[in-house]
Amino acid sequence: MPALRDRNFQVVFTAAKVAGLSWNAMAAATGLKAERISLVARGEARITGIETIERIADGLRIPGALVGLAARSWESDLPVAPRPAREDESMHRRSLLRSALAAGLTAAPLTELADVLAKADNALTSTGPADLARLEAATEQHSYGYAGRVPTDVLADLIADVTDVIPLLQRPQPAVTRVALTRIMGQLGGMTAVVLHDLGNQREAHAWFATAARSAEESGDRQLHAWILARKAMLPLNFGAPHSAAELAEQARNIAGPGATAAATLAAAVSGRAYALAGRRDEAATSLRDADRLADALPEAESADTWFGHCEQKHHVHLSHALTALGETDRARESQAHALALSAPTSTLTRTLLRLDAAACQHRDGHTLDACHAATATLTGIPARYRTGLSHRRAADLYRSIPANLRTRPAARELAEVLAA
DSSP states (O other): OHHHHTTOHHHHHHHHHHTTOOHHHHHHHHSSOHHHHHHHHTTSSOOOOHHHHHHHHHHTTOOGGGGTOOOOTTOOOOOOOOOOHHHHHHHHHHHHHHHHHHTOSOHHHHHHHHHHHHHHHHHTTSOOOOOHHHHHHHHHHHTTOOTTOOHHHHHHHHHHHHHHHHHHHHSOOOHHHHHHHHHHHHHHHHHHHHHHHHTTOHHHHHHHHHHHHHHHHHHTOHHHHHHHHHHHHHHHHHTTOHHHHHHHHHHHHHHHOSSOOHHHHHHHHHHHHHHHHTTOHHHHHHHHHHHHHHHHHOOGGGGOSSTTSOOHHHHHHHHHHHHHHHTOHHHHHHHHHHHHHHSOTTOHHHHHHHHHHHHHHHHHTTOHHHHHHHHHHHHHTSOGGGSSHHHHHHHHHHHHTSOGGGTTSHHHHHHHHHHHO
């Protein structure tokens, strides 16, 4: 690998993160500070000291020859132990799911999703000693989001891990293990629902959110339960039912409680967006003030850049949509700029939604044809697989708000053609 040969640890650390290692895990393995690893991954610091390079090679098990070092003491020619049959079966299932889902959410893969969901529901009525360490590690890896991966690949991996949890829930387990397994099922189910939401599959997402909420409630994890309900509220929020979204978000806020947690902050932000879309300006303003207050008070663990955390970037994504809906375009643009600056280049869906919010701001400011140009450029500038689901819905909402007398203009017709493709 050129990056290893050149000792380009920005690429190495970024690749390790994409593969599922957290900054903390890399720090524990290499003896470096997690903050320094993060800076290197962002290109804001470099690794040059030979002792540090050796620690990285040893910690991440990089053969010495790849980074210009002598062979490391742990390198050997010992044969690799064969994988257990259960692991091979899991990998095979994961591969088949990826292939099926890559072709789209058609009848066959949706049937598979429904089958796994039914098994998960049935398992929750049973009781399942388990390798919790592997399952917890897998769940943590998923929580870092897409990291540039295709959503259907992420969905396949999530479903494969849910399938691994089901038989454990079906077997008798100590109470503490049962709690841990239902919590894991809630997390995996919630993340599965989020991906289905992003892909535009409302019905399937709704069913997975229901099972995830049931799992979280059984586990006794109120914050996870609140997070799932807040994310579930984004279904009606993004697909045309803001009043229903506000009710769900308020339910999530009640469960999360008044403390500064990621779930409470998310629920406040989502309720603010819902009220804004419903035209309930005063309630929107109150919820957004609450969200800002909670976000400012979040402890470090709650503001992690994961699906279950509420980081600054994520907060500004919510503010962008809410403020755009309220017509507060100057403040909306400020949040869009902050969110874009904090979003990784691989965050295609998030960056697309922010740019569509920016186009909606142009429309609200009276520059409708410029907004059409911007929305069209945004959609045509991303891979076709990202032009479905939520991004298509957001652009279609913009087009529907265009006055009839402007829809015959070339810019509006071009946007309509892209949406129809």
